[in-house]
Amino acid sequence: MNNEKIIIAPSLLAADFSKLREEIEEVEKLGAEYLHLDVMDGNFVPNISFGAPVISSLRKYSNLVFDVHLMVNEPDYLIKDFAEFSDIITVHAEATKHLNRTIQLIKSFGKKVGVALNPSTSLNTIKYDLDNIDMVLIMTVNPGFGGQKFIPEMVQKIKDLRKIKENIDIEVDGGINDETAKLVKEAGANVLVAGSYIFSGNYKEKIESLNK
Numbered sequence: 001m002n003n004e005k006i007i008i009a010p011s012l013l014a015a016d017f018s019k020l021r022e023e024i025e026e027v028e029k030l031g032a033e034y035l036h037l038d039v040m041d042g043n044f045v046p047n048i049s050f051g052a053p054v055i056s057s058l059r060k061y062s063n064l065v066f067d068v069h070l071m072v073n074e075p076d077y078l079i080k081d082f083a084e085f086s087d088i089i090t091v092h093a094e095a096t097k098h099l100n101r102t103i104q105l106i107k108s109f110g111k112k113v114g115v116a117l118n119p120s121t122s123l124n125t126i127k128y129d130l131d132n133i134d135m136v137l138i139m140t141v142n143p144g145f146g147g148q149k150f151i152p153e154m155v156q157k158i159k160d161l162r163k164i165k166e167n168i169d170i171e172v173d174g175g176i177n178d179e180t181a182k183l184v185k186e187a188g189a190n191v192l193v194a195g196s197y198i199f200s201g202n203y204k205e206k207i208e209s210l211n212k
């Protein structure tokens with residue numbers, strides 16, 4: 001947990017779904033450390049992606065940190081199942097009735113806890129939970145779809161969070177490319193999710209460019 005080492009988290013959402021195993025083996029070989037897994041319920045967000053059966057079937061082919069981003073309303077019912085194959089479980093503050101209880105539930109399975117904030121959600125929402133959270137996911141687009149444009153106002157939000165909390169992982173998700181990566185790293189983010197940027201070209205060059 002520091003803001004010096006940058007962790008790259010390719011988002012499976014942008015991979016070729018017809019060859020997921022090859023895709024994750026490739027990004028692992030190229031130095032990615034996390035695999036970002038976007039679970040969408042068609043309710044909290046308008047899209048439906050993939051769920052536990054797909055992710056658990058990939059677990060045996062990868063040593064990547066499985067970083068699960070639950071875009072799911074009232075996600076508590078999923079936590080036990082997801083804890084079997086996930087390393088970090090991130091829930092949206094906007095999707096829970098009792099965020100502190102959900103945080104405790106994730107911790108009870110010995111998993112790292114992430115809390116995601118939509119672009120319009122204030123940092124104040126998690127002010128009193130920050131000591132119990134391993135990672136804050138600052139959404140740099142509105143959740144639900146890959147390939148969207150980075151929202152520039154989020155740079156200040158990252159700076160504000162880094163000022164409040166030195167010792168926490170700050171993950172950014174949405175519209176990350178070589179240019180926006182520079183902005184968010186300077187602001188204090190240390191975990192970069194990238195989907196369409198990495199999976200739409202030369203994976204090696206794309207991953208290296210995010211690290212520069």
Ligand SMILES: O=C(CO)[C@H](O)[C@H](O)COP(=O)(O)O
Nearest residue numbers: 143144146147174175195196
């Ligand atoms: O959570 C997400 C969407 O809600 C995805 O992780 C995110 O959009 C990544 O895709 P891209 O890098 O193409 O913007």
Ligand SMILES: [Co+2]
Nearest residue numbers: 036038069173
């Ligand atoms: Co995501």
